[in-house]
Structures are given as C-alpha cells and as structure tokens.
Amino acid sequence: MALYAELHRHLGGSVVPRxxxxxFQRHDAHLADRFPEYPSFEQFYTRARNTLDEYLELHTLVEGVQTAQTLPYFIYRLIRxxxxxxxxxxxxxRYTPYLRTPEGLSQTExxxxxxEIVEIVGKASQVTEYPIVTSQILCMxxxxxxxxxxxIVDLARQQGQYVCAIDLAGGDNHYGDRLDELIELYEYARSHGIHTTGHVYETPDGCHPDLLPYxxxxxxxxxxxxxxxxxLPDLARRGQCLEICPTTYLKTGTLDDLQQLKxxxxxxxxxxxxxxxxxxxxxxxxxxxPFEYENLLTYNIIDFRQMQACQAAAFRHAFAWPHTQPPGEMLSGLLKEPISSL
Known part of the structure; x- marks a missing residue:
C-alpha cells in the first residue's frame, strides 16, 4: 500500500461537497434554501472557473463557516x-487564521x-483513531x-508546536505593488528559522523572480x-521543490489541457x-x-519511476515529517524483520 504526503492543501478548499x-442544510438556512438539492450544489461548487480570481472567491463561502466553533467538525471529517x-x-x-476570526471585531481584536484558531486547528487535527502526522502552514x-x-509570521514563530511554515496566498497576480513589503516579511520569517513557501508563478501574471530566493x-x-x-538551474541549486496541483490548473483556467503539464x-x-x-x-x-497520481500516469504525463520520485520528494521536502525515511521504506524494513525479533 502506498502512503502519501500532502504538502499543499487549503483548509478552505478541503471540505468535500457532501x-x-x-x-448548510443543518446550520445555514440561507444557503440551504439556495441549494435545496445536493446535485445542484456539487455542480456549483466543483465546476471549473474562468480565472484564478473567480476560483478564489469560492474560498470565502467556506471561510465564513469555518469558525472557532465549527472547525473541529470540519477537521475531524477531513482527517478521517x-x-x-x-x-x-x-x-x-494551510490557511489564513485571520479569515477565521469574527468579522465584527476590530483588526487588533x-x-x-x-x-486561538491555530490551537483549535492543531488540537482537532490530532485524531488518535486516524494516525496522520499533521502540521499547519499559515498563509499571509x-x-x-x-x-x-x-x-501571522509572529504567530508562526510562537506556535511552533502546531505550525511548520508560512505561505503567501491570495492570487499571485496581486503581489506586484507590494514586493518590497513581502520580501521584508519573508526575510523576517527566515531570520527566525521559519520555513517558507509561497504561491508564485502559478499564473502568467504571477511571475515574481525577486521572491524566489526566499x-x-x-x-x-x-x-x-x-x-x-x-x-530551473537556480531552483535545483537552491534545492527548491515545486508543489504541483494538477487539477487546479484546469479548474482555474490556467491550463486548457492536463497534457500541458508534461x-x-x-x-x-x-x-x-x-x-x-x-x-x-x-x-x-x-x-x-491518489487520483492525481493515477491521472498523471493514465495520460502518460509521468511514468512509474517519476511517480515514485515525486512520492519520495514529498516526504523529503515535508517541513514537519519527523523521520529520516518515507513510511514505505520504514514499513518494508519492518515486514522483512524475522518474526522472532518482533
């Protein structure tokens, strides 16, 4: 059995449609009336959008219901x-904790x-019956x-038991006028030993080479x-890893055909x-x-050797994986031990 590492999953987009x-049917009368039947909601929620900005608007639908009170409900089902x-x-x-706080409060509040949100997510993610190693990435x-x-960067520094890195989200086509400010924040994070990733070079309008070294x-x-x-040679020299999310590029209109990923x-x-x-x-x-891997294989975008390399890379570049080996190697070694030594 293959065991996987998932390095790029947004809390706001992680809740399955059902x-x-x-x-909504149990707790939100307005949205329940808007989508009285499940098929219409699934079609609305999962259909492709024309642009990344249009696609990101869907996150607001979920952010509004992922509150301190409801996060354990959603996260338990996510982990399961x-x-x-x-x-x-x-x-x-990954998620932006600020966007899970009550809108009626002041910015300081x-x-x-x-x-509190980080602690709730951290505790809710520790489900003993489903033993997954979890950590959080906080998104600027x-x-x-x-x-x-x-x-948000300061919070990542203070909550190291729950948080492994910071990210930058919100649409890479919106960074241009704030690059100096964003670089300063990344420098600040790195000076405190915080791991870094960032949404960049996703769209043609989101190519910001000045951010890459951070x-x-x-x-x-x-x-x-x-x-x-x-x-690419600079990325290889720095040991950087791309977090490729194949289905996303079809859903956001960034690519017309999955085959372009070859x-x-x-x-x-x-x-x-x-x-x-x-x-x-x-x-x-x-x-x-697992379907993302299978789909890439089916369309001959990668072969099995490349698939295994990507699986290994995910564990190697994981910010909080606590072992020196991926779980498959650990399990293989365990199964090969003589019964008398177990």
Whole structure:
C-alpha cells in the first residue's frame, strides 16, 4: 500500500461537497434554501472557473463557516477522509487564521483571536483513531495589510508546536505593488528559522523572480518550466521543490489541457528540480491525492519511476515529517524483520 504526503492543501478548499452541503442544510438556512438539492450544489461548487480570481472567491463561502466553533467538525471529517480514502501519512494544512476570526471585531481584536484558531486547528487535527502526522502552514494574504501579515509570521514563530511554515496566498497576480513589503516579511520569517513557501508563478501574471530566493518550496510554480525554464538551474541549486496541483490548473483556467503539464515534469526532471504532487483544494475539486497520481500516469504525463520520485520528494521536502525515511521504506524494513525479533 502506498502512503502519501500532502504538502499543499487549503483548509478552505478541503471540505468535500457532501459534508459542506449537509452542514448548510443543518446550520445555514440561507444557503440551504439556495441549494435545496445536493446535485445542484456539487455542480456549483466543483465546476471549473474562468480565472484564478473567480476560483478564489469560492474560498470565502467556506471561510465564513469555518469558525472557532465549527472547525473541529470540519477537521475531524477531513482527517478521517484523508486517512481512510487517501492513505495519507502526512498532511500540511494551510490557511489564513485571520479569515477565521469574527468579522465584527476590530483588526487588533481579530489578530489577538488568531492564536486561538491555530490551537483549535492543531488540537482537532490530532485524531488518535486516524494516525496522520499533521502540521499547519499559515498563509499571509495579498489582500491583507502588512501589520496583519506580520502578525501571522509572529504567530508562526510562537506556535511552533502546531505550525511548520508560512505561505503567501491570495492570487499571485496581486503581489506586484507590494514586493518590497513581502520580501521584508519573508526575510523576517527566515531570520527566525521559519520555513517558507509561497504561491508564485502559478499564473502568467504571477511571475515574481525577486521572491524566489526566499522560498524553500514554491506553491505551484508551473510557469517556471513552461515560460521561464532558464530559472530551473537556480531552483535545483537552491534545492527548491515545486508543489504541483494538477487539477487546479484546469479548474482555474490556467491550463486548457492536463497534457500541458508534461512539459513541466519533463523539464523539471531534466534540470533536477523536485516536484511534490498535491491536491490544493481537494473538496473544491472533488478529487483525492491518489487520483492525481493515477491521472498523471493514465495520460502518460509521468511514468512509474517519476511517480515514485515525486512520492519520495514529498516526504523529503515535508517541513514537519519527523523521520529520516518515507513510511514505505520504514514499513518494508519492518515486514522483512524475522518474526522472532518482533
């Protein structure tokens, strides 16, 4: 049995459609009236959008119901599904904690509430009956002010027992006017030993080379091998890993055909740049991580050797995997031990 590491999954897009619809039916009369039948909700929730910005608007639908009171409900079901249906051994869950605090509070009050959200997510993720190693990545957001993003970095530093890294989200086409500010925040994070990733080079309008040196992993990054392959040697030298989320690019209109990813994988493997295959928003896509691997194999975008390399890369580049080996190697060694020594 293959065991997987998921390095790029958003809390806001992780809730599968059926569970979200049931929640609305029980607790949100407005949305229950809007979607009285499940098929219409699933079609709305999982259909492809024309742009990344349009796609990201769906996150607001979920962020509004992922409160301090409801997060344990959603996370328990997330962990259960990840263990039973996806064979996940490791999961990094990313989100912007500020956007899970009450909108009616002042900015200062919402910042103060973020620590509570991180603690709730951390405790809810520790489900003993479904033993997955979990950690959180806190997302700075392109549409939040600097002081809030700075507070998110500080929170990552303070909550090391739950948080393994910071990220930058909100649409990579919205960073341009704030690059100096964002670089300063990344420098601040790295000076405190915080791991870093960031959504960049996902879309043609999100190519910001000045951010690349500050990232240990690159969220998506497909435009580098597609449009800027001259950057690949620098990525290989820095040991950076791309977090590739195949279904996302069809859902956001970034790619027209999955087959376009073959160039991404071929050029990265040739240059020695690691790739971790991820889901991004498993609920929005109604897709699970093993299917992403299977789909790439079915369309001959990768072969089995490359698939295994991506599986190994995910554990090697995981920020909080506590072992020196991926679980498959550990399990193989255990099964080969003589019975008398067990």
């Amino acid at each position: 569970i979200l619809w049931r929640y 599904g990840a263990y039973i249906f996806e064979n996940l051994a490791y999961l990094e869950l 919402r910042i103060d509430k973020m620590a 957001h392109a549409r939040l002010p600097k002081e809030v993003n700075r507070a 990232l240990e992993r690159i969220g998506h990054g497909i435009q580098i091998p597609l449009k800027h392959p001259e950057l 160039v991404v994988f071929d050029r990265c493997f040739e240059a020695g740049v690691a790739i971790a295959i991820c889901t991004d928003n498993a609920g929005l896509h109604n897709v699970r991580l």
